[in-house]
Every structure is written in C-alpha cells, then in structure tokens.
Amino acid sequence: MIKINNILECEKHLDCIDAVIFDLDDTLYSEKDYVKSGYSAIAEKFPQVSGMASKLWEAFEKKLPAIDTVLEREGILTDGAKKLALETYRFHNPVIKLYPGVRALLSGLKKNKKIGLITDGRPEGQRAKIRALEINDFFDCIIITDELGGVEFRKPCDKAFRIMQKELNVPFEKMAYIGDNLKKDFISPDKLDMRSIYFCNFEGLYN
Numbered sequence: 452m453i454k455i456n457n458i459l460e461c462e463k464h465l466d467c468i469d470a471v472i473f474d475l476d477d478t479l480y481s482e483k484d485y486v487k488s489g490y491s492a493i494a495e496k497f498p499q500v501s502g503m504a505s506k507l508w509e510a511f512e513k514k515l516p517a518i519d520t521v522l523e524r525e526g527i528l529t530d531g532a533k534k535l536a537l538e539t540y541r542f543h544n545p546v547i548k549l550y551p552g553v554r555a556l557l558s559g560l561k562k563n564k565k566i567g568l569i570t571d572g573r574p575e576g577q578r579a580k581i582r583a584l585e586i587n588d589f590f591d592c593i594i595i596t597d598e599l600g601g602v603e604f605r606k607p608c609d610k611a612f613r614i615m616q617k618e619l620n621v622p623f624e625k626m627a628y629i630g631d632n633l634k635k636d637f638i639s640p641d642k643l644d645m646r647s648i649y650f651c652n653f654e655g656l657y658n
Contacts, residue, residue: 474630607638
C-alpha cells in the first residue's frame with residue numbers, strides 16, 4: 452500500500468497503471484462540507500429554531516444523534532419533524548466543492564487512463580454529490596455500491612471492484628484504487644492484486 456498526504460500526490464504513483472478508481476467522500480471533497488450543507492438545509496425547514504445548523508453540527512461533533520438530539524432539546528421531536536429533517540438531509544442539493552487541484556487531476560488522468568468511481572452510501576445522496584461537484588463526465592464508470600442490491604455490497608465487498616474491472620476491461624494488476632478509509636477501502640483491492648493508494652486525510656470526517 453502506498454500512503455499519500457495530499458490527493459494530488461497520487462499521480463506520481465500511477466506508473467504502469469491503466470485505470471484509476473477513486474473513492475468519493477473525503478477523497479475528492481470534504482465530507483464535513485456535505486454534513487454542514489445538509490444541516491443548513493434542515494435549518495431552513497425549522498426557522499423557529501435559532502442557530503439550528505450550528506446546534507446540529509455541535510451535537511454531531513460530540514458523536515450524538517444530531518437530529519434527534521437537537522429536536523428533543525428544542526421540544527419539537529415528533530415523528531413528523533424527524534422525518535422532515537431526515538428527508539431534507541438525504542435529498543438536499545449539497546453545497547460542496549472538490550479539493551483544490553482535483554478537477555485538473557481528473558482532467559489530466561483522463562487523457563491517457565480510464566477513470567472510475569466506487570462509493571458507498573445512499574444512492575440519492577451520492578448522486579446529488581456527483582451532480583454538485585460536476586464530475587460525472589470525468590468517469591468511464593461510476594458504481595454506487597447500494598445500487599448493486601443493498602448495503603451488503605458496500606466496501607469491503609469486492610463485487611463493485613469486479614464489475615468495474617469488467618466495465619473498464621483492464622487487468623486488476625493494471626488498476627489502482629485511491630481512498631481514505633483503512634477499515635474498508637483496500638481490503639478488496641489488495642485481495643484482487645490492485646494497487647492501493649491510501650490518502651491519509653487528516654481533515655477527514657472519520658479520521
């Protein structure tokens with residue numbers, strides 16, 4: 452496994468690689484920004500709560516169930532209010548941006564390599580992120596693992612990687628996977644003899 456401290460460093464480790472597969476969250480953009488964006492969207496639905504977005508983030512940082520915690524503290528925790536908050540978060544149009552230099556990185560790689568994306572998460576949220584980041588056209592193949600049949604296909608399940616290999620028609624040993632989560636991102640790539648590049652993202656949401 453190769454360790455990098457900046458996503459842009461991956462480029463120098465892609466010799467003899469014909470296909471580069473990226474993770475999404477905290478690899479191409481900051482997931483903290485997505486969470487904060489979702490909390491701001493919720494706050495718009497609850498104008499009666501002063502500082503709603505900040506209160507949600509504070510609860511989240513304390514590892515509390517943010518929505519339940521804040522709604523309960525404000526005395527408005529009902530099934531309806533919770534459903535509204537959850538659906539707002541899951542389906543909002545996120546205000547997020549790529550890490551500096553990532554757009555140029557993807558553009559450069561696309562000139563002579565195939566590029567893929569494998570990401571876990573609810574399809575509606577992941578698709579919204581991809582649209583907001585305007586990166587769909589960079590990728591030859593995008594796989595949101597939940598769309599394969601459920602959460603059981605999330606990493607470290609290898610199904611997405613096997614599908615990606617067939618779609619790109621590149622041998623596993625000529626593929627590299629770049630991600631930020633040591634607990635799940637590299638188990639399948641290592642098993643399949645892909646090159647693993649670990650982005651040690653100190654600013655990552657779950658670092």
